[in-house]
Amino acid sequence: DAKTTQPNSMESNEEEPVHLPCNHSTISGTDYIHWYRQLPSQGPEYVIHGLTSNVNNRMASLAIAEDRKSSTLILHRATLRDAAVYYCILMAGYGQNFVFGPGTRLSVLP
Amino acid sequence: DVKVTQSSRYLVKRTGEKVFLECVQDMDHENMFWYRQDPGLGLRLIYFSYDVKMKEKGDIPEGYSVSREKKERFSLILESASTNQTSMYLCASSSPARGTNIYTGELFFGEGSRLTVL
Numbered sequence: 533d534a535k536t537t538q539p540n541s542m543e544s545n546e547e548e549p550v551h552l553p554c555n556h557s558t559i560s561g562t563d564y565i566h567w568y569r570q571l572p573s574q575g576p577e578y579v580i581h582g583l584t585s586n587v588n589n590r591m592a593s594l595a596i597a598e599d600r601k602s603s604t605l606i607l608h609r610a611t612l613r614d615a616a617v618y619y620c621i622l623m624a625g626y627g628q629n630f631v632f633g634p635g636t637r638l639s640v641l642p
Numbered sequence: 643d644v645k646v647t648q649s650s651r652y653l654v655k656r657t658g659e660k661v662f663l664e665c666v667q668d669m670d671h672e673n674m675f676w677y678r679q680d681p682g683l684g685l686r687l688i689y690f691s692y693d694v695k696m697k698e699k700g701d702i703p704e705g706y707s708v709s710r711e712k713k714e715r716f717s718l719i720l721e722s723a724s725t726n727q728t729s730m731y732l733c734a735s736s737s738p739a740r741g742t743n744i745y746t747g748e749l750f751f752g753e754g755s756r757l758t759v760l
Contacts, residue, residue, distance in 0.1 A: 568749070575646075575732050575751030576685070619684070630734075630749055631701075632677070632685035 536620045541637040544610045552605040552636055554620030559600050564623045566630070567594065567605045569616040576619065576632070579605065615640045645669075648733050648752040655759050661720040663755050665733030673736045674716035675749070676700075676708060678729040685732065691716055723759045731755045 537555040544550040556565065566581040580587055580594045582603075587594040593606040607614055619635040649664035667674065673692050677685040677700075687700030689708040697708050705727060709717045716735075720727055733752045 566748075573753075575734070575754050576749070577751065578748035581748070630675075631687065634682065634684040 536622060536633055538618070538620050538633065538636045540634065541639070543639045543641060544607075545641050546612060547609050550607040550610045550614070550638065550640075552607075552618050552620075552638065553602065554604070555602045556620070556622055557601045559622055560624070562624055565594065565596060565600075565603050566621045566623050567592070568619045568621065568632070569614075570619070570635070571613075571616045579618070581623070610638075610640045612640050612642060614638065646733055646735055646750050646752040648731075648755045650755050651753065653755060653757045655723050655757065657724060657759060659723050659759075661723050661757065661759075663718040663720075663731055663733075663757070665716045665718070665752060666714055667716075667735040667750070668714065669735060669737065669750065670713065671735035671737040671750075672713075674710065675734040675736075676706075676716065676718045677732045677734065678702070679732055679754070680729050688718065723757075725759050727757065728759045729757060731757060 564581050564583050567579040568576040569579050570576040580589055580592050582594045582596055595604045617635040617637050619632050621630050623630055646667045655661050675690040676688045678688055679685050686702050688702055688706050689697055689700050691697045691710040694710055694713050707719045732754045734749045736749045
């Protein structure tokens with residue numbers, strides 16, 4: 533399985549944008565890039581996913597590099613509720629196995 | 643609201659006991675997964691199932707077995723619990739994205755079952 537690399541932790545101020553990076557230099561052409569987050573004492577929840585083009589939804593935006601070797605999850609205005617561990621995961625289009633790494637712990641300061 | 647329900651939020655068992663962790667989903671999903679989560683190690687896949695009575699080993703299947711007799715239910719079994727199986731256990735389900743056979747559909751997780759083995 534292709535691996536992802538994320539910073540262990542990041543900090544942001546409330547109401548400011550947050551850019552969470554993810555490196556995936558060994559990504560293959562059929563791998564989708566997924567982001568999940570895990571709030572304290574809860575199971576992970578889906579945030580967004582994409583293949584080649586940038587994606588937006590009500591929670592976040594996903595910016596994918598042209599060579600697809602990196603991506604960035606963008607939270608446009610961080611709130612205290614966004615404090616969580618964020619996981620960047622590669623998912624083969626034909627596969628069924630999500631592999632979660634340690635993720636990035638995001639702290640949001642009031 | 644779609645839901646993945648795990649039978650127990652907290653369990654305390656003794657070494658050597660047989661432990662059943664139950665998971666039920668109401669979304670008619672084909673795929674179901676069991677993960678364990680430990681500090682500093684992220685989520686690690688134990689087993690998954692892509693159909694009734696089908697199962698596949700994940701990254702850390704040793705010491706565990708699973709059962710999927712019905713589509714909506716996926717059980718994790720610890721035949722003889724040990725202290726190193728103290729962990730948070732997370733169940734998830736997924737389905738192919740609508741109109742495709744590509745498994746990019748999102749994972750839905752339960753709230754987790756925290757197991758302590760004494």
